[in-house]
Amino acid sequence: MAGHEIGMAADPHGLSAMLVGPLLYHATMRAGSVSPRLIEQLIDSLGEWHGTPSAPAGPGQP
Structure with missing residues (x-):
């Protein structure tokens, strides 16, 4: 997700x-x-998620 970062609670394999x-x-x-x-x-x-949610892109928007 653009504009979001996460401080992971575990390693990627554990999160999976x-x-x-x-x-x-x-x-x-x-x-x-x-x-x-x-x-x-x-x-x-x-x-823990950091950043603010962005509005979903509409048709024709990246």
Whole structure:
């Protein structure tokens, strides 16, 4: 995400496991979908985000 940086809570391999594990669990063991709220919680758990969110680019904007 442009304009954002993260102070990671773990190494990249550990962060990958933290993200993929719950997604696989919900998709396979529970045979369900992953809620947007869970995805948000997973991303927030990666570490401390710095910067301000930018508005999504509209059509024709980079």
